Amino acid sequence: MEDYLQEALEIVKAQASVRTMTEEEITSMVQKLAAGIKAIAEGDVVESGAPVAVDPQKAIREKSILCCACGKSFKVLTKKHLATHGMTPEEYREQYGYKKKLPLVCKSLQRERRKKMKEMQLWTKRTTAKKK
Numbered sequence: 001m002e003d004y005l006q007e008a009l010e011i012v013k014a015q016a017s018v019r020t021m022t023e024e025e026i027t028s029m030v031q032k033l034a035a036g037i038k039a040i041a042e043g044d045v046v047e048s049g050a051p052v053a054v055d056p057q058k059a060i061r062e063k064s065i066l067c068c069a070c071g072k073s074f075k076v077l078t079k080k081h082l083a084t085h086g087m088t089p090e091e092y093r094e095q096y097g098y099k100k101k102l103p104l105v106c107k108s109l110q111r112e113r114r115k116k117m118k119e120m121q122l123w124t125k126r127t128t129a130k131k132k
């Protein structure tokens, strides 16, 4: 049996000993846990304690943003990815010394967003002007 399945079984066994579970519940729980453990085991998440190779100040580039925790590059550093490091975006910013409001996206996307915001503001101004 593969390790992750074994691990999942152990967890479910522990659960089943503290509460009554139907066979269906047990089966689906084993499957879910096994998939989860497998994802962690096979994922390229760097274990904590590994040296951080990414300089947070250089992590945000024109076309990519590097994850300071694992060094992978993204266009947008998602909440979901940060969760794989056990961090929220807020905790991530704090840990690597970013400003609280810093968007975790690459520079080109940041610019695009800013441009869109401006366009939206212009649009709002226009519509309010019309109303008058």
Ligand SMILES: [Zn+2]
Pocket (backbone or CB within 6 Å): 067, 068, 069, 070, 071, 072, 081, 085
């Ligand atoms: Zn990462």
